[in-house]
Structures are given as structure tokens and as C-alpha cells.
Amino acid sequence: MIRLHWLAALVGAAVATQASAADLTAQVRAWRSAHEPQVVGQLVDLTAIRSIAADPAGLAAMANRLQAELAARGFEARQLTGAAAPPVVYASLQTPGAKRTVVFYAHYDGQPVTPAQWRSDPFRPAMRAGPGAAADVDWRAAKPPYDPEWRLYGRAASDDKSSIVAFLAAFDALKAAGRRPSVNIKVFWEGEEERGSPHLAEILKANKDLLAADLWLIGDAPVHQSRKPTLYFGARGDVDLEATVYGPLRALHSGHYGNWAPNPAAMAAQMIADLRDPDGGVRIPGFYADVRPLTAAERKAIASLPPVEEGLKKELGLAASEGGEGLTASTMRPALNVVALHAGDGGRAIPSQAVVSLDLRLVPDQTPEHVRDLTEARLKALGWTVVHAEPDAATRATSRKLVKLAWGGGYPALRTDMDGPPARAVLAAAGRAAGGPVAVLPMMGGSVPIYLFADVLKVPVIGLPIASHDNNQHAADENARLANLWDGVETYAGMMADLSW
Amino acid sequence: MIRLHWLAALVGAAVATQASAADLTAQVRAWRSAHEPQVVGQLVDLTAIRSIAADPAGLAAMANRLQAELAARGFEARQLTGAAAPPVVYASLQTPGAKRTVVFYAHYDGQPVTPAQWRSDPFRPAMRAGPGAAADVDWRAAKPPYDPEWRLYGRAASDDKSSIVAFLAAFDALKAAGRRPSVNIKVFWEGEEERGSPHLAEILKANKDLLAADLWLIGDAPVHQSRKPTLYFGARGDVDLEATVYGPLRALHSGHYGNWAPNPAAMAAQMIADLRDPDGGVRIPGFYADVRPLTAAERKAIASLPPVEEGLKKELGLAASEGGEGLTASTMRPALNVVALHAGDGGRAIPSQAVVSLDLRLVPDQTPEHVRDLTEARLKALGWTVVHAEPDAATRATSRKLVKLAWGGGYPALRTDMDGPPARAVLAAAGRAAGGPVAVLPMMGGSVPIYLFADVLKVPVIGLPIASHDNNQHAADENARLANLWDGVETYAGMMADLSW
DSSP, X not given: OHHHHHHHHHHHHHTSOOOOHHHHHHHHXXXXXXXXXXXXXXXXXXXXXXXXXXXXXXXXXXXXXXXXXXXXXXXXXXXXXXXSSOOEEEEEEOOTTOOOEEEEEEEOOBOOOOGGGSSSXXXXXXXXXXXXXXXXXXXXXXXXXXXXXXXEESTTTTTTHHHHHHHHHHHHHHHXXXXXXSSEEEEEEESOGGGTOTTHHHHHHHTTTTTOOSEEEEOOSBOOTTOOOEEESEEXXXXXXXXXXXXXXXXEETTTSBTTBOXXXXXXXXXXXHHBOTTSOBOSTTTTTTOOOOOXXXXXXXXXXXXXXXXXXXXXXXXXXXXXXXXHHHTTSOEEEEEEEEEOOSSSEEOSEEEEEEEEEEOTTOOHHHHHHHHHHHHHHTTOEEESSOOOHHHHHHOSSEEEEEEOOOBOOEEOOTTSHHHHHHHHHHHHHHTSOXXXXXXXXXXXXXXXXXXXXXXXXXXXXXXXXXXXXXXXXXXXXXXXXXXXXXXXXXXXXXXXX | OHHHHHHHHHHHHHTSOOOOHHHHHHHHHHHHHHTHHHHHHHHHHHHTSOOBTTOHHHHHHXXXXXXXXXXXXXXXXXXXXXXXXXXXXXXXEOOTTOOOEEEEEEEOOBOOOOGGGSSSOTTSOEEESSSTTOOBXXXXXXXXXXXXXXXXXXXXXXXIIHHHHHHHXXXXXXXXXXXXXXXXXXXXXXXXXXXXXXXXXXXXXXXTTTTOOSEEEEOOSBOOTTOOOEEESEEOEEEEEEEEEEOOSSOEETTTSBTTBOOHHHHHHHHHHHHBOTTSOBOSTTTTTTOOOOOHHHHHHHHHXXXXXXXXXXXHTOSOOSTTSOHHHHTTSOEEEEEEEEEOOSSSEEOSEEEEEEEEEEOTTOOHHHHHHHHHHHHHHTTOEEESSOOOHHHHHHOSSXXXXXXXXXXXXXXXXXXXXXXXXXXXXXXXXXXXXXXXXXXXXXXXXXXXXXXXXXXOEEEOOOBOTTSOTTSTTOEEEHHHHHHHHHHHHHHHHSOOO
């Protein structure tokens, strides 16, 4: 009864005249300015939760916390379980009179960590005055407003816990300002994105009705290097490959056996050189056959991006880029990245094996399955015996070049139509929230499983990133820049209360 | 006075008829059979001492212990210090009437360790019933004689602490049997061999008179794979190179930057492929120009070795060897070994750098200096900017392919004349101790700094290894096989009491 009474009050509010979009941003900004300790405190709290694949209890704790946060704000919140995946935090809030439903997506899991490589514990969030070697800041003792260049360091602080905090803060700001949403809101926060979302398709298929919507907004990934608020209309796909190259059954003295025992580190190096040319081109026959050309609109969006190339190279200490194209043009192509390469334990010995971790980034219309087949065919053509489990003695005894391939879960890329009504509505609302044009990427270089939403749910999908490009995402010392979080709160508020088509 | 009296007694003994060599071995074996717990206990004690470069206190403790062991046996024992090196344990014992002086060399330092890769703590020696996954054995509770296939696991247990223990046990056995040495004995046990003996030349030069001798016997390296007692007449030289390949200043998300940011792991792989062909051939112009051909005697010795190739390939799970020659023939050539290759921390990111550890094994008449020059010239010809210290921003900004080279201390190879009188005497005494012909290698694949002894001291140098070929030397789970230790005691006794020319 109480609940119905509250909804009736909202319906009444719906007839009130909405303030302008500019007022909206001003109201949200004022609320945020008055609540910086609370917003930062929430990001600190969420970052301290060990929600990584290696820690199922941490993932469960994170899901419970997020469900509680949403329920406390009046959402119908629950966890979608059943698949052998961490729970999806799902929530919905109807807006009386709204004709569109928007789902806000983010993931609450983070990449694995190697704590020794971090300046501080990845799950004890530390505020610092900026990037790199910046000094620690005692933000709890500081008087707001905080310096927006401060960054909070911790695993998943930006990828994606900042998006989650921005969503919650934007909602609180709207409520405090008495602004009702312009759309029905649904939330879908998953917990296995950093593992490649192996169960996402199953979860979407099992919950098609529950997830019915007119648009998905993806709160993942960094903004453009110009630091402008950014929208993206697609993302590269991804498939991981761990290749184990076998040498002698045990490591051997490199003097007594060097030149006689095959060296798996050298073999792995040759394998990489045989798969990838020095400019990043992929040496796998057929690899580029499925690549869909860019449309005129997509090429125009790329050409309109603020130039960042020279600044980035300077920031990153690079003399040149691979391929020599601009960053966005480069990432419109598929990539074969070597993300790890390990052999040898520090002694002067021929290693027993070498492990190569590859990360293949796909573009429309490549599929992980076809790329897998082409890659394995290429290796076989190069003389490799390809196995998918630990080789037995007979296989070792007959295979001069032996590699075990372990393929990770992958998914294809997506590029959403940039000219449809929801796309135009989002572009307009984002521009109003930002007070000017935003950076528009036809496709992000990074991967989020947005192909699935389009494929399973037949819905447009647009990316709404807020992390800074220099957030050390996926690496040690990941961090969230406060200015990006503040921008995110305003953009999220615009998407909740200023979106209509 | 007491000392002079003891020497006078020895002089008296020198006129007594020596028992035959066969009797000698029988006497030594009988003593060893009666003292297995003491000999093993000493190897356990020495292996437990952390005498590795990372632990200077462990090196010092080891030197003190060895000096004490020698002094307790009547040697004049001291430590040669002064160079910025761990002390050399030096000792001498004159044999009245002897006309030849033999120096017994070994090193008491061990390779670095990565304890996580060991089955048990590398400095808590563990006895096991055999190689690989063999069960632990409580040797202290077992009743001797011990199974000679048992192995003691621990860093440096075989390389070279077994040689040191064999020397001490052989000396004790001779003393117990009332057998006096046939030569004057000197001991030279160094503590930085696994680092490439950077100060050895300086120490030898500073102690030329002290070290005057007719022969050096090198108690280092493994025996032939046939498990026969072995002599070697040379060793490959060595020079280490750690190459750091630079990518972006920080690790970058492999999606957002993959195809644009240069990938140092892929660059390192290409560099390796550019330096070394798949059959181990070295792709450095001029690299083979200084290689001295084998003599007829050397080729004959190689041809006389028991065949081990097929058994070794089976034991090591290998379908083929690099180059397709026999093991000994392969290791007569110089080698470029990749002993480690590391990039990436486990996240899906483009690494900031890649580190390649190379180990170049040299043969006469190559020199480390010339090999360094040729390698750097090759890299420059391949387009690499070569630096020797951390590059500054200007260097990064102008170098598309940037590598830092850190060369380790190296030394050239040596092959000793196999036809000289001391060589013939050693071959004969070793054959008598073994009761038949021994395996003779013109040059060992592994490196010991024996070039220096010949170069500085103008003395013949012959290798007297005792470790088993499958001792995991330089790798995790290094171990000493008891049968090899027992053979070693007998061979050492022969070299002390049955050597004359």
C-alpha cells in the first residue's frame, strides 16, 4: 500500500514542467558538490570489495551490496542466478508515463591482480594527487571540494565501479532535486565480464522478457583521450588464446644441452613472429576476409575526433605507433596482441616450456570460431602439432614442434547504426549534459559483450564510458580520476532524466 | 714442533710400498660403505647453507665452514679475499717427496632459486628415492648401505657441493687407510662461479705464486649421460645478455590500444627470431668466423663416446634435437640460448616492456668482447636503438625499436691438449679408479672459467666432474645422486694417491 501511494505521488509529479537540460546539469552538479565525501566514500567502499574471478566470495559480496544499494533507492532489485556464473544484479524502476525503457549495463568484476606490481594493495583503495608517482592524499581529512585531478587507486575502481557509483549518485542527485526520470530504468550489472562473459548469452536468453527494453547503455570502457565525454556505437570482439610450447620434460643446463635440446622460448618467439608482422599485421591466411568496411558515417565520426595522437605518444614515451595510422583508425582493424610471454625461472637453463598469452581483438563480421579455425590451420601449416590437453609421451616423442592451445571464451564485435532515433536521442542528451559536442567512436578498441544484446535481444546498444583513458585499466595501479567520475554523474543524470525519442 | 714431527712421520711412510690401484679403490670403497651416514650428513649440512649470490652472509658462512673442514684435516687453509668477490677458500698440503702439485678446483656458490618452483625448500635438503616424483626417504632413520639411486635435493647439492664432499671424503678414506697422497695438494674453491666468476682473473693474478702447480683438476659439471666416470679437456665459454625491450611507459589495455601501441613482447619475439634460426644457428654476421676446427684426436674422442642420444630423447620427451647432430657434436658449436623471456603480468594488457635473457656459449677462439660487438652490430643493423642504461625521454621519443643491453661477465672457451703427460696420467689414474675406460669429452658444453687458469697460470686444466647428467643443475629440484657421489669419492682418491708423471 505504501509503495502504491509513493508511485501515485510520482505520477503526480510527472505532469510538472521539467526544468531545462542546462538546469538539470546545474542541479546535479550542485548536489554532487555538496556530497563529494559520500560519492567518493561509496567508490572506496565498492573498490575495497575483492570482486575478481579468483575470489567468488568477493563477487557474491559485491552483488549483495549492489542489490542493497538499488533496493534502498526504490528499485525492485534481485540477482539473476542459475547459470554457473557470478550473479547478475538486476533492478527495475518504472517511470509512470514513460514510453521508453533503458537498461544500464556495467560489470562489477575486475581483472586479476599481481599485488607485487602495485604501489599499494589493489583492494585497499588509495587516493593520490594524480597519476604515476603522485603523492598520497588523505581525502577523508581534506575539505571538499576535492581536486578533480585526484585519482582513487584500486582494482576495478574505474573498470567499472566508477560507472556504478556514477549511476547511483546521479539517481540520488535527481531525487534530491525532485527530478523524475524520463524513461523506465533497468539495471544489469554482471560479474564475469573480465573473464569474457562466458554465461551472458545464456542469461540474456533466459531473461528475455525481463530485459525487454528500447536501448542498452553500456557503462564500461574509457572515454576518448581528449578527455571529452564520449559515446561509442560498437566494440571490438575478443578471443583469448594461451599457447604452451613444449621443450624438454625438465629444464636443462643451457651449457650442457644448449644447441641440442630444442628451446621452447625460442620456438615461442618464432611462433609469434610467424603469426604477427612487426607492424601488427596478422600473418594468418584468411584472417582479414570477414572484415566489414567502415561506412561513410563511421569514417566521418573518426575524422571529427579531436587529435590526440601526438600527445599520447609523448605521454606514453613512444616514437611511433604500430601501422602509423591514427589511434581510432588502428583500432578499427582486428588485432593479435601478445599480452604475456613467460619462459624460464631465472637460472641459466633451457626452459621446459614457454607460455604465450594472445588476445585477439575482432571486428565485424569476424567470429571467434572462424578465427580459431584459421589460427589452428596456420599453426599446422607452420609445422606445429596442435593439441588441446597436456600431451602424452607418444605425442611428445613424435612432435618436433608441439603446442597446446587453450582458447578462452570469446565473442564477436558489433557496430550499431549511428543514424537511428535512439542513437540521435542519446547523442543529443549527452551533448546537453556536456554543454557541447561529445567524442563519438563508431567502435571502441576494447571489448564488451555488446554483440550479445543486439543478437539476443534485438535492441540498439550504445556505450557510455566514464573512465579516463589513462586509468591503467587491466594493469597494475588502476585508478579512477575524480573529474571523470563527476562528468559521469552528470552524463548519467542526463540519460535518466533527459532522454526521449 | 708437533707439526714437524707429524710431517716427519709421513716422510717415513713415503718409503713404504704403495698398495695397488685396485687395492686403493677397494680400501676407499670399504671406508665409504662404513661411513655413508657421515658423508651424506656432510652433503646435507653444506647444501643447507644458503651460499648463493643473493645471500652474501650465506656465502661467507660456507667459506668459513669449508676452511674449517680443511684445517681439521691438516691443511693450511685460508680465505683469499680482497677482490670484491666472495672469498676463495684456499688450502695446501705438502706431500714429502712428491714432485707434482695438483690444484683441486670447485665452486661453492649455487645458482639463484625460485623456491615456488621447487618441490621442497631448496635449502632444506630432502632425500628422495630417485628422480622426478620419487617419494621422500628418511635417510637418517634408514640403515646403511643406502640405495645408490637415492638423490639429495637442494640448491648446489650437485653443483658443486658434491665435488667438495667427495674431495673431503676421499681424503678421509685415504687417511683412514694409511695411504699417503702421491702429489702435493692444493684446494681452490671459489664462490662466484654461477655469476660468471667476474673477479677470478684478478684473484689468480694476485696469487700466482701461491697457486703454482702442475695441473688443475676441475670438480664441476656433470658426467656423461652414459653415467660413466668422465674427464673433460675443455669447456665452452660464456657470456650473458639481458635485453630489455621497451614499449609504452605503462601497460595499456590491449583492446583500446592493441594495433596502435607497439607491443614489446612481440618485438622481443621478433628480435629472438632475428638472432637465432629455428635449428639453433646464430643469425649474427661474423659469429662463426673465430670458431677453431676440432683436431683428429678430439673427433676421435667424440666418436668413442657411448651412444646416449636415443635414450636421452626418450628421457626428455623430445622428438628431435636441434641441428640433428649428436649431443657432444652439437655442443662443440657455439650456442645462443634463450634462458628466460618475460613480459606481461597476467592481465589483458600490452606490456610496458619485455625482458629476454640470453646465454651465449662460446668455443675457441671466440671472445666475449668480439661476440658482444657482433651482437650489438647485428641489432643496430636490424633497426634497434641500443642503450646500456635506462633510456631517457628523448631517446624513447626518437627510437622506434629500443633495447637496453646488460652484458654479464663472460669468458672464452678452452680446449686443453689431450696428448700431454699430465693428461695421460689423469686418463690412466681415472681408468684405474673406475676399473675401465672413462668417458672423455674434448670440451664440455657447460662453462667453467678454466680458460683463465691456462691463460693466467699457464697450467694444464682437466675436468673431473661427478654430478649425474640428470641432476637438474641450474633449475628447480637440483639433486645429487648417491651413486655419483660414491663414484666421485673413488675418483678423487685416485687423483690424490694414484697420480704421477
